[in-house]
Every structure is written in C-alpha cells, then in structure tokens.
Amino acid sequence: MSAQAAGGALLSATGICVDYEGKRAVDGFSLEIQRGGFVGVMGQPGCGKSTAALALLGLVRPPGRITAGRVLWQGRNLLEMDERQLAGIRGSQIGLVTQSPRSSLHPMLTVGAQLVRVYRAHTSASRREAREHALEMLRLVGIQEPARRLDAYVHELSTGMAQRVVIAMALCNQPALLVADEPTSGLDVTIQAQVLDRLWEAAGQLGSAVLLVTQDLGIVANYCDRVVVMDRGGVVEEQTVHGFFQAPRHQYSRRVVGLQTLVSASSPQPDAIRNAAGPEAEDVLVRVRGLRKVFRVPGRTEPLAAVDDIDLAISRGECVGLVGESGSGKTTAGRCILRLEDPDAGEILFAGKALHQMRPVELRAERARMQIVFQDPLDSMNPRWTVEQVIREPLDLATELSTGERRNRILELSRATGLPLDALERRPRELSAGLQQRVAVARAMVTRPDFVVLDEPTSALTPETTAELVGLLRDLRGRYGVAYLLISHDLTTIRDACDRVVVLYLGQVVEEGLTEQIFGAPRHPYTRALIAAHLSADPNSRRVDQTDRTGLLGEIVPVSESLMGCRLSPRCPHAVSRCRAETQSLEAQADGRRVRCWRALEGDLE
Amino acid sequence: MIWRYVIQRLLIAAVQLLALAVLVFFIIRLMPADPVARLVGFNASPEAYAQSQQALGLDRPLLLQFSDFLGLTAGQPGGGLLQGSLGESWESNEPVADELIRSLPVTLELVSLSLLVSLLLAIPIGMYAAARPGGAVDKGAYVWGMFAGSQPDYWWGLLFILVFAFTLGVAPAPLGRHDPLLLPPDPVTGLILVDSVLRGRWDVLVSAFGYLALPVITMVFTVSGAIIKMIRQNTVRALSSDYVMFARACGLPQRTVALYALRTALTPTLTLVAVFFSVLLSAAVTVERVFSLNGVGQYSVRAILNFDYPAIQGAVLAVAFVSLMVYLLVDILHAVLDPRSRSH
Numbered sequence: 041m042s043a044q045a046a047g048g049a050l051l052s053a054t055g056i057c058v059d060y061e062g063k064r065a066v067d068g069f070s071l072e073i074q075r076g077g078f079v080g081v082m083g084q085p086g087c088g089k090s091t092a093a094l095a096l097l098g099l100v101r102p103p104g105r106i107t108a109g110r111v112l113w114q115g116r117n118l119l120e121m122d123e124r125q126l127a128g129i130r131g132s133q134i135g136l137v138t139q140s141p142r143s144s145l146h147p148m149l150t151v152g153a154q155l156v157r158v159y160r161a162h163t164s165a166s167r168r169e170a171r172e173h174a175l176e177m178l179r180l181v182g183i184q185e186p187a188r189r190l191d192a193y194v195h196e197l198s199t200g201m202a203q204r205v206v207i208a209m210a211l212c213n214q215p216a217l218l219v220a221d222e223p224t225s226g227l228d229v230t231i232q233a234q235v236l237d238r239l240w241e242a243a244g245q246l247g248s249a250v251l252l253v254t255q256d257l258g259i260v261a262n263y264c265d266r267v268v269v270m271d272r273g274g275v276v277e278e279q280t281v282h283g284f285f286q287a288p289r290h291q292y293s294r295r296v297v298g299l300q301t302l303v304s305a306s307s308p309q310p311d312a313i314r315n316a317a318g319p320e321a322e323d324v325l326v327r328v329r330g331l332r333k334v335f336r337v338p339g340r341t342e343p344l345a346a347v348d349d350i351d352l353a354i355s356r357g358e359c360v361g362l363v364g365e366s367g368s369g370k371t372t373a374g375r376c377i378l379r380l381e382d383p384d385a386g387e388i389l390f391a392g393k394a395l396h397q398m399r400p401v402e403l404r405a406e407r408a409r410m411q412i413v414f415q416d417p418l419d420s421m422n423p424r425w426t427v428e429q430v431i432r433e434p435l436d437l438a439t440e441l442s443t444g445e446r447r448n449r450i451l452e453l454s455r456a457t458g459l460p461l462d463a464l465e466r467r468p469r470e471l472s473a474g475l476q477q478r479v480a481v482a483r484a485m486v487t488r489p490d491f492v493v494l495d496e497p498t499s500a501l502t503p504e505t506t507a508e509l510v511g512l513l514r515d516l517r518g519r520y521g522v523a524y525l526l527i528s529h530d531l532t533t534i535r536d537a538c539d540r541v542v543v544l545y546l547g548q549v550v551e552e553g554l555t556e557q558i559f560g561a562p563r564h565p566y567t568r569a570l571i572a573a574h575l576s577a578d579p580n581s582r583r584v585d586q587t588d589r590t591g592l593l594g595e596i597v598p599v600s601e602s603l604m605g606c607r608l609s610p611r612c613p614h615a616v617s618r619c620r621a622e623t624q625s626l627e628a629q630a631d632g633r634r635v636r637c638w639r640a641l642e643g644d645l646e
Numbered sequence: 647m648i649w650r651y652v653i654q655r656l657l658i659a660a661v662q663l664l665a666l667a668v669l670v671f672f673i674i675r676l677m678p679a680d681p682v683a684r685l686v687g688f689n690a691s692p693e694a695y696a697q698s699q700q701a702l703g704l705d706r707p708l709l710l711q712f713s714d715f716l717g718l719t720a721g722q723p724g725g726g727l728l729q730g731s732l733g734e735s736w737e738s739n740e741p742v743a744d745e746l747i748r749s750l751p752v753t754l755e756l757v758s759l760s761l762l763v764s765l766l767l768a769i770p771i772g773m774y775a776a777a778r779p780g781g782a783v784d785k786g787a788y789v790w791g792m793f794a795g796s797q798p799d800y801w802w803g804l805l806f807i808l809v810f811a812f813t814l815g816v817a818p819a820p821l822g823r824h825d826p827l828l829l830p831p832d833p834v835t836g837l838i839l840v841d842s843v844l845r846g847r848w849d850v851l852v853s854a855f856g857y858l859a860l861p862v863i864t865m866v867f868t869v870s871g872a873i874i875k876m877i878r879q880n881t882v883r884a885l886s887s888d889y890v891m892f893a894r895a896c897g898l899p900q901r902t903v904a905l906y907a908l909r910t911a912l913t914p915t916l917t918l919v920a921v922f923f924s925v926l927l928s929a930a931v932t933v934e935r936v937f938s939l940n941g942v943g944q945y946s947v948r949a950i951l952n953f954d955y956p957a958i959q960g961a962v963l964a965v966a967f968v969s970l971m972v973y974l975l976v977d978i979l980h981a982v983l984d985p986r987s988r989s990h
C-alpha cells in the first residue's frame with residue numbers, strides 16, 4: 041500500500057485492555073489502520089469488538105475502564121491525553137458512528153443545533169456558516185428536504201434518518217478516520233444499502249479511513265478491503281477481504297464463511313411444490329382472499345390500510361416467504377391469517393374451513409393445528425415457567441393428551457429441535473438467544489400443527505444461529521410435513537428457507553414467484569431494489585464496484601388510499617407519468633409469477 | 647397551541663375543584679360531630695341550641711344546605727361557591743375568603759422559599775454526587791438522606807429552636823413572621839418579603855428573613871435528602887446515556903457535554919417539584935405550629951378542631967387550588983423544555 045510506504049500507519053493501537061468491574065472485555069487488542077483503508081472488524085457477540093472500537097477514541101461505556109495499551113495517533117498516545125486534548129481530536133480527526141442512532145442524539149435539541157455545535161467546536165465558523173455546512177452534510181448523507189430536517193428533533197426521525205444524521209455529525213469535520221460500530225443494525229436492507237453507500241462515498245470523497253464493526257458478512261464483502269477477526273477480546277486474524285473469503289484461518293472465520301456455501305448449496309427442497317402461482321386446488325392448506333386490515337392513526341383523517349387486499353395460497357408442507365421493509369404490513373398479515381388479529385375484510389380458509397367466520401370457541405380448537413413463532417421469544421413466555429412448562433402450554437390448552445403422552449411429545453420435540461437435555465429444567469431467560477428461539481419453535485411444533493407462521497424468527501440472532509435455525513426449520517418440515525409462512529426482512533433467511541416468495545409493499549402484494557425466480561430475475565422495481573440491496577457475501581461482485589446502483593429513493597411513506605396510481609411511484613426510479621395515473625393490479629404472467637407493475641409486464645425494464 | 651392547552655387544563659382544574667368541593671361538603675357532614683353544641687356549649691338551653699342551629703342553617707335539609715353552599719338557592723345573601731364566596735367562618739363571623747387571604751401567603755412564602763433553598767442545595771450536590779459515584783459527597787448525601795428524612799419535621803424544628811434560638815441565641819425566638827415590635831407594611835400581595843420590598847420597609851425585610859430562617863431550614867432538612875437522591879439518579883442516567891457518550895465522541899467541550907446531561911437530568915426533576923411542593927404543604931402544618939406562623943396549615947387545624955365547616959371547606963379548596971396551579975405551571979414549563987412532550 042502506497043500510503044503505508046509514505047507515512048506509516050494512520051493509527052496504531054497496541055495491547056489495549058478494557059475491564060468491566062474486574063471482567064476483561066478487551067484483552068491486548070492491537071491494530072493498525074492505513075490512510076483511506078476500509079477495515080471490517082468481525083466476531084461473535086461479546087468478543088469485545090465494539091468496546092475495542094470505542095477504546096480507539098479513548099472512550100469506554102461506564103462502568104468500564106481502559107487499563108492498558110497505547111493508541112498512537114500522529115505520533116502521540118491518545119490514551120495519555122487529558123479530556124481537553126482528546127476533545128480536540130475526537131470529532132475532528134477521528135469520528136464515531138454509533139450503533140443506536142436514536143439514543144445517540146440529544147432528545148431535546150434539534151438535529152441542526154447539534155450539528156452546528158459539533159462543527160463549531162472544531163472550527164472558527166460563525167453560526168450561519170455552520171448552519172450552511174450542516175445543511176450540506178445532511179445533503180451529503182442523503183437526507184431529503186435537509187433544510188426542514190435541521191429543525192427536527194430526533195423523535196421525529198426514523199432510525200435510518202437518525203443514522204444518517206449521526207454519520208453527518210461524525211463526518212462534518214472531515215476526520216481522517218471514521219469508526220463505525222454496527223451502523224446499520226436494525227435497518228431495513230434497502231435503507232442499510234443507502235446508508236452504507238453514502239458512508240462509503242462520503243468517506244471516499246473526504247479521504248477518510250473507515251473502521252467498520254459488524255457481524256454481517258455481506259457488509260464486509262461489499263464494502264471492506266481488510267478484515268480483522270476478534271475472539272475473546274483480542275485480534276485472532278487479519279487479512280484482505282479476498283483472502284478472508286478464500287482461505288479463512290481462525291475457526292470462527294471458517295465457520296461463518298463456510299455457512300454461506302453450505303446453505304446455498306442445499307437450498308431447493310427435494311419434493312417442493314414447483315408452481316410459482318401457488319398450489320393446485322387439492323393441495324391447498326391455507327387460502328387467503330381479499331384480506332384487509334385498517335388502522336386508525338391519530339392525526340390522520342383516513343384510516344391506514346396495513347394489509348390491503350392480499351390473496352395468498354399455501355399448500356401442505358410448503359414454505360412461503362413474506363418479505364418487505366418494516367411498515368409493509370407483513371407482520372399484521374401473518375397475525376390476521378391466524379386470526380390473532382381480526383381482519384376487516386377477506387376470507388381465510390384453513391384446510392377448507394372458514395377461519396374468518398369462526399367464533400372464539402371454534403377457533404381455540406383449531407389452534408392446535410396452526411401456531412406462531414414470535415420475533416422475540418421471551419415476550420411470549422412466562423418468565424417463571426421452566427422450558428418444559430413453556431413447551432407444554434399448547435398441549436394443555438388445545439389437546440386432550442394424557443400426561444404421559446404429553447411428556448413424550450415434549451421429549452420428542454426437544455430432541456428434534458436440538459435442545460440440550462438439561463434445558464427442560466431451566467428458565468427460558470437463562471438460555472442463549474439461539475436456544476430460546478429453539479424453545480419457541482419446539483412449543484409451536486409440539487401439537488404437530490399443519491401450519492406455522494414464523495414472524496421474524498431470526499432478527500435477534502447472529503448469522504451463525506440464523507443458519508442453524510434455517511436448517512432446523514427445514515428438518516422439521518421434512519419430518520412432520522408442516523407448512524410455514526416465514527415473515528422476514530432478512531433476505532438471506534428467505535432465500536435459504538423458502539420455496540416461494542411473496543413481496544409486500546404498503547400492504548399490497550407487488551410480486552410473487554418461486555424463490556429462484558425472485559432472487560434470480562426480480563421483475564417488479566420494488567423487488568429489484570430489495571434484491572439489489574441484499575448484500576451477498578461475495579467480494580468478487582461488490583456493490584460498490586457496480587456503476588449503476590440506483591435503488592429506491594428515500595424511505596417507505598404511507599400513502600393515502602385515495603392516491604391514484606402505483607403506490608411505489610414516489611420512490612420508484614422507473615416511474616413515468618402513466619404510473620401516477622393508473623392504479624396497478626397484480627397480473628399473472630406466463631411463467632406463473634404475479635407482478636403489479638405495467639412497465640415490468642410490458643418488458644420495459646429489461 | 648400552548649394557550650389551548652392551558653385553557654383546557656384550567657377547565658379540567660375547575661371541574662376537579664368543584665368535585666372536591668362536593669366531596670368535602672358531604673364528608674365533613676358525615677363526621678360524628680356537633681358543631682352547634684361546640685359553639686353554644688353543652689349546657690346551653692334547647693332554645694339557644696335551636697336558635698344557633700337555625701343561624702348556622704344546620705336545621706335545613708342537607709340538600710338545601712348543599713344548594714346554599716354552592717350558591718344555587720334563590721335570594722341567598724352573599725351567594726355561594728359559584729359566585730366566588732366561601733361563606734363566613736362560624737367561629738369569627740368573618741368571610742372565610744378574607745381569612746384565607748391573610749393566612750395563605752404565609753404558607754406559600756414558607757413553602758416556596760423552602761423548595762427554592764432545597765433545590766439550590768440539592769441540584770449541585772446531586773449532580774456532583776452523580777459525577778463521582780462512591781465519592782465523599784455521594785456517601786455524605788446518602789447518609790444525609792437516610793438520617794434527615796427519617797426524623798419527623800417538628801422534632802427538627804424544636805431541636806433547631808433549642809440550639810439556635812435559646813442556646814446560641816443566633817436566631818430569633820419562634821414568634822411569627824417578623825419582630826412583633828415592628829409594624830408590618832400594608833399588605834399588597836400578602837407575602838411579607840415582597841410587601842416589605844414594595845413598601846421600602848427594609849427593617850421588616852431583614853427581620854422577616856431572620857424569623858423565616860429556622861422554619862425554612864427545618865423544611866429543607868426534611869425534604870432535601872429525597873430531592874438530592876432523585877437528582878443524583880437522573881444525572882447518573884443522563885451521564886451514562888448514549889447521547890452524552892456520542893457528544894464526547896464528537897469532541898464537544900466538557901462544558902457543553904455537562905450542559906447536555908444537565909438538560910435531560912433536570913427536566914424530569916421539574917415534575918418532582920410539583921410533588922415536593924405538595925409534600926412541603928403538608929409538612930407546613932406542623933412546622934407552622936412549632937414556629938407560631940399563622941399560615942393556612944394552622945388555620946385548617948383550628949377550623950377542624952372547632953368544627954368550623956365553612957372554614958374547613960375553604961381551606962381545603964384553597965390548598966387544592968394552589969397545588970393544581972403548581973402542577974399546571976410545571977407541566978407548561980415541561981412542555982416548553984422538552985420537545986417530546988409537545989408532540990402528543
């Protein structure tokens with residue numbers, strides 16, 4: 041690297057230790073960062089990667105303390121400076137982007153006031169100049185209507201927007217190094233791609249080096265040029281990105297890189313139903329027609345349709361994925377199909393029975409045959425119960441089995457879901473997130489249902505445990521012939537687990553097709569944007585190397601129902617005037633797919 | 647927008663006061679007491695008793711009495727609550743409102759001054775304790791809160807009188823609001839400190855400060871421990887927050903970072919001000935007695951002991967009114983300071 045030859049490392053850290061009340065979180069962390077480099081730091085949760093990244097700025101979350109080490113920055117040790125000297129470097133030469141943008145901004149000051157303060161703390165700019173600069177920064181990180189946003193408070197921003205503001209604050213003094221701690225965790229894929237693209241571009245324009253802490257292989261593959269792997273508080277591997285993906289050395293690296301190839305090699309189901317338009321009449325387990333659910337939003341006169349006229353069919357043993365950004369109505373749809381919420385219109389046939397007309401008593405009898413797994417397993421578990429009691433609950437509620445049979449069922453399911461034997465005696469809270477989710481799956485499966493709705497089951501899991509859960513779901517499907525509706529914003533999970541995919545936008549189905557159709561050749565502009573934003577873990581086709589990265593504009597905005605024309609038109613890069621004039625309907629195509637976009641149907645977009 | 651909110655809140659407060667008035671009216675009449683006997687004496691003749699009962703209106707049916715109280719009875723002299731009249735005290739035959747106008751300022755002065763001093767002490771101490779947890783100030787504040795708050799206020803009051811007034815002689819004896827030999831200034835607001843300034847009576851001002859010192863210290867003593875504790879907690883939370891850390895990561899000067907924390911730590915404290923105001927109002931009852939201050943606390947005690955129904959009703963409504971206004975004021979300030987509370 042030429043920069044290295046010219047002036048040595050930009051920052052070099054050696055032997056950093058951080059203690060939390062006697063427990064060592066970071067243990068001898070050492071790292072060099074070169075000018076203009078983009079370094080990814082990976083590792084399991086709890087390996088100390090975030091703590092180490094903060095320590096590079098001499099920061100530590102209370103009650104931790106940095107107990108040893110050196111951070112050389114332009115020949116001086118950061119860790120020996122006093123607060124005043126540090127304040128001169130932080131925010132001006134080294135910027136930080138935090139993990140939780142909404143709580144990182146002051147709740148009682150406007151975004152503009154905070155930006156202005158940060159800029160003026162390091163320059164002699166006047167208030168007016170600083171405000172101009174703030175405006176420019178907001179534009180740089182891709183905030184629409186930046187002038188209006190300057191006067192907004194953080195509670196008026198979406199998480200994605202707050203993250204952009206945080207990035208703008210970190211970059212506003214053109215730091216030579218930007219430390220970003222999982223900057224996109226909790227964002228939708230489309231927004232994640234927008235945010236990372238902007239960060240990548242802005243850093244490139246300003247010549248800043250970036251240290252990016254992440255768990256996401258896709259992010260590493262697409263944006264970083266070096267990878268650092270941490271384990272138990274120290275660096276265990278350091279490589280170029282290509283080297284990392286070709287020949288990962290540490291066992292953690294081998295495991296996560298291996299996961300990718302393993303899952304994608306085995307994805308299609310052997311005897312899956314290969315009909316893009318959904319099952320033939322006789323196979324149908326669940327059929328939904330014209331499902332609709334509206335919510336009244338305070339401050340709006342019209343009610344908002346979270347689910348708007350959805351048709352859906354799922355056959356026995358099939359896994360259908362439901363995808364879309366948050367706010368697309370996918371969770372509401374899943375809950376309505378099980379009648380955990382009452383839809384406002386539409387019919388739901390479950391094994392031929394009209395679920396939508398059932399009274400609560402009849403519904404309870406059906407519960408044994410249809411179950412749900414929630415996003416946060418603990419939310420739905422009584423914290424005082426043991427795991428065994430938790431798993432037994434549906435048996436008690438909806439079946440007439442004898443005590444012995446119940447016990448057998450529980451043992452069978454805990455074996456099938458790979459729970460360790462002693463787990464049954466423990467409380468759910470004592471288990472890891474991965475095991476908790478297995479308990480939730482075991483509970484859902486214990487009545488041997490025909491149909492299970494999985495609502496974002498992997499969102500709290502690491503990439504590793506996610507892959508394991510996907511494997512487990514596939515296993516159970518093979519064994520019990522259960523059908524799934526898998527709701528997720530994680531496209532990797534959907535790609536690996538589903539036979540068919542239904543894409544939702546603002547409560548409407550915009551495209552439906554077989555998994556390989558959707559992922560291989562998406563037609564609808566929204567699907568295209570989703571798939572394009574999906575960061576696959578392949579450093580040879582990096583997103584940042586593609587010349588055309590036009591994605592969607594902005595963020596999901598509820599549109600009023602009376603709006604004529606296509607609901608995506610405010611964000612669609614292909615929108616023309618006809619799109620705004622004509623309401624789009626879902627049309628079937630020759631290969632069985634259904635698409636809601638006239639331009640895609642006419643082949644304009646190929 | 648803020649005006650709409652204020653008017654709405656004032657209307658709610660009016661309804662609350664009216665409901666309270668109804669409640670108080672009936673509750674005191676449920677008490678097993680005989681105000682007539684109390685007034686005429688137990689040995690009075692039945693005629694004198696009946697006459698007195700008639701004069702008080704207690705011979706009339708309860709609902710009629712209630713309509714008198716509200717001012718709904720036609721041709722009623724002086725009107726009732728709805729006309730803004732609280733009636734006349736049975737004990738002194740003076741309008742209750744006039745008596746309250748004299749006693750309420752005494753209490754308000756005591757309570758507000760105590761609250762002000764408590765906050766001026768508690769805010770820096772609480773914040774300092776939060777900045778250095780486990781330090782000497784933190785530990786001292788903890789012990790203080792445990793110790794001072796665990797003793798009853800009158801006990802502190804008596805102790806202070808003994809030590810400062812009688813043993814050391816640095817404070818005046820507990821004989822009211824100012825030196826009894828000084829002529830008080832003509833009332834403007836009723837608050838002696840304010841009035842003496844307005845009338846240029848500096849001698850009264852100095853004396854009043856001296857006389858208020860011990861009662862205020864007594865109140866501060868009992869309540870400041872709890873305030874310190876809450877300010878400390880709020881500050882600890884603010885200091886360990888993400889935005890303080892991010893502000894440091896942005897290289898903002900320490901002073902600015904401290905102000906960031908202060909702002910979020912103090913706003914929830916504001917809500918507590920209203921709560922502590924009420925706490926101090928009830929503490930005033932005993933403290934006024936110990937220091938012979940003729941405040942509304944003393945007034946209520948006397949009214950209750952004398953079964954003086956109009957006075958009891960008036961005092962309860964007056965205190966409730968003050969509390970409601972303090973809550974309203976605090977909520978408005980909160981809305982101004984915290985943008986989050988404005989959006990809903």
Ligand code: SF4
Binds near residue numbers: 609613624636638639
């Ligand atoms: S109809 Fe027009 S606006 Fe809508 S998705 Fe198609 S091209 Fe975009």
